[in-house]
Amino acid sequence: MKLIVMSDNHGDKETVKAVSSLPADAHFHCGDSEFPYDDETLSSMFRVGGNCDIDSKYPGEVVTEIKGKMILAVHGHEHNVKSSLMELYYRAKEKAADIVLFGHSHLYGAEMKDGILFVNPGSTLLPRGGNSATYAVVEWDETPVVTFKNMDHEVVETVEIKKI
Template identity: 70%
Template sequence: MKIVVMSDSHGDKETVKAVSTLSADAMFHCGDSELAYDDPVLHTMHRVRGNCDYDASFPASVVVDVQGKKVLAVHGHEHAVKQSLMRLYYSAKELGANIVLFGHSHLYGAEMQDGILFLNPGSTMQPRGGKKATYAVVEWDETVRVTFKNMQHEIVELTEIKNF
């Protein structure tokens, strides 16, 4: 299974367009696109509302089955992700999610907790903490590989987690 994830593009259609053309089983935008929900550049993506998205058509969250893995996507502002992942963890447990995707902090990272992958792809437009602008690619088979890539599609960081 392969998914591509981006977040916090803040009005930059070119980065959304560049990421949306990649090959994957599913694509996600974790909010703060600052585009209209029906903007054509978002049509190939599952998308959620961020705190800077004002189109009421965006859902607060989506749950999608991707090749047998249940994926929960949110922006993160309603789950206080800048303080802790605990609220997201409980939401994931309640829904039976295998993968939780979120943005909001503009900091990329991935970690596995109780067999659930928590992933923030970072920001494609306004990275924070001295990090590069990134999106993420998740490949899940015998292992879980999370690759953070810059806007030139070069690897910034690769994390591999043994799948139990």
């Protein structure tokens, strides 16, 4: 299974077009696009609303199954992800999620907790922490591998979750 995940483009359509055109089983936008929900730029993506998205058509979360994996996508502002992943962890448990996708902090990262993969793709426009602007490629066959790429589609970092 291959997912392309992005977040926090804050009005920049070119990055959304470039990232959403990449081949994958599914594309996700984790909020703060600042586009209307029905904008054709987002039409091929699962999408949620962020704190900067004013269109009320955006759902607060998306739960879907892709190739046998249950995926929960949120922005993260309603789960206090800048402080802790605990609220998001509990929501993932409620939804029986295998993968949780979220944004909001503009910091990329991936970690596994109790068999649940948490992925923040970072921001495609306004990265924080001295990082490059990034999106994430999540691949899960035998083991999950998350690759963070910059806007030139070059690998910034790869995280492979290994069984202990």
